[in-house]
Amino acid sequence: MTVANSSFTIYATDSRISKGLLAIPRRLSREFPATKGKILVVFDDGIRVEPKIYVPYNPKIKECRVFGLSRWFSRHGIVAGDAITITVEDPMKGIYRIALDRFVQQRRAAEARRQLYKADSPEISGEQLRRLAESKKEKVQEIAFQEIALIAQRPLLKRKRVTALQRGRAEAVPPALRALLEALHQGKCQVCDFTFKKRDGKPYFEIHHLEPDEGHHPMNVLVICPNCHAQLENATVTEMERVVGWLVAARINGRRFRVRHLLCGDACLMSLQCLPRYALQPALPLLQRAFDGDAVILMITFAGEFLRTLNRSAICRTSI
Numbered sequence: 001m002t003v004a005n006s007s008f009t010i011y012a013t014d015s016r017i018s019k020g021l022l023a024i025p026r027r028l029s030r031e032f033p034a035t036k037g038k039i040l041v042v043f044d045d046g047i048r049v050e051p052k053i054y055v056p057y058n059p060k061i062k063e064c065r066v067f068g069l070s071r072w073f074s075r076h077g078i079v080a081g082d083a084i085t086i087t088v089e090d091p092m093k094g095i096y097r098i099a100l101d102r103f104v105q106q107r108r109a110a111e112a113r114r115q116l117y118k119a120d121s122p123e124i125s126g127e128q129l130r131r132l133a134e135s136k137k138e139k140v141q142e143i144a145f146q147e148i149a150l151i152a153q154r155p156l157l158k159r160k161r162v163t164a165l166q167r168g169r170a171e172a173v174p175p176a177l178r179a180l181l182e183a184l185h186q187g188k189c190q191v192c193d194f195t196f197k198k199r200d201g202k203p204y205f206e207i208h209h210l211e212p213d214e215g216h217h218p219m220n221v222l223v224i225c226p227n228c229h230a231q232l233e234n235a236t237v238t239e240m241e242r243v244v245g246w247l248v249a250a251r252i253n254g255r256r257f258r259v260r261h262l263l264c265g266d267a268c269l270m271s272l273q274c275l276p277r278y279a280l281q282p283a284l285p286l287l288q289r290a291f292d293g294d295a296v297i298l299m300i301t302f303a304g305e306f307l308r309t310l311n312r313s314a315i316c317r318t319s320i
């Protein structure tokens with residue numbers, strides 16, 4: 001007896017891909033018709049139903065088979081080892097959904113990413129960020145890290161002014177960037193590390209724009225506690241020290257503070273990757289001066305993985 005929405009995963013093999021068929025193990029044959037005929041198939045997250053030939057268990061070949069899948073295989077570039085999930089959509093009408101897991105995951109991730117930047121509140125952006133991380137099977141902080149690194153490659157634009165009710169007031173940082181920064185720094189002040197939990201359990205933090213009229217570029221914003229924020233806004237701030245665009249230290253009323261950058265190693269490297277390889281070497285002493293030795297080592301360790309990440313994420317470049 002077949003049950004609606006029951007699903008199972010099978011793995012593509014070279015010989016079946018070349019024949020354009022999916023082999024269904026005998027133990028799953030109860031989910032399919034008992035006789036040879038046509039079943040109706042919906043591919044991935046589509047809605048169009050296509051008839052396909054189904055051949056029940058045959059003791060000679062020791063499996064059940066669904067034929068006529070060559071076009072779908074080639075459309076997705078399916079290779080041996082790809083996980084394919086078959087879901088019984090409607091057992092009465094004999095409708096089955098055949099979906100390539102990695103395709104569904106990519107679609108899910110792309111949608112979560114779109115919603116992350118479209119959201120009109122940091123809470124919704126935060127939720128979409130969690131979904132994005134889940135669909136990519138990575139940590140939220142890691143995804144925030146990758147996203148901010150990508151945003152940081154964009155040019156710095158002028159900060160807009162709120163025009164509707166509070167004329168002249170600079171607009172707040174977009175919800176998506178706020179959610180990404182919260183995830184990346186866990187709400188901790190980049191100057192003094194302080195944060196506290198609000199009644200809703202989330203960390204309290206403010207966002208400081210280094211150049212008030214410049215836009216919400218990651219290089220122009222800091223996650224900051226109210227105390228440090230007030231100092232940066234009101235005290236005498238001098239010797240703003242930047243490394244490849246990122247603020248790494250400043251003097252507040254004469255006292256030097258370092259600015260913590262979780263992203264620093266990779267983000268610097270990302271900026272540096274625009275330079276030819278030979279230019280990276282002379283940049284290292286500069287970086288060493290700005291960061292702990294450990295941070296530089298970390299940066300070099302991350303380099304390979306990070307460049308791969310950037311290539312992977314190249315398809316996800318959208319504007320906020």
Ligand SMILES: [Zn+2]
Pocket residue numbers: 189190191192193194224225226227228229
């Ligand atoms: Zn602080």
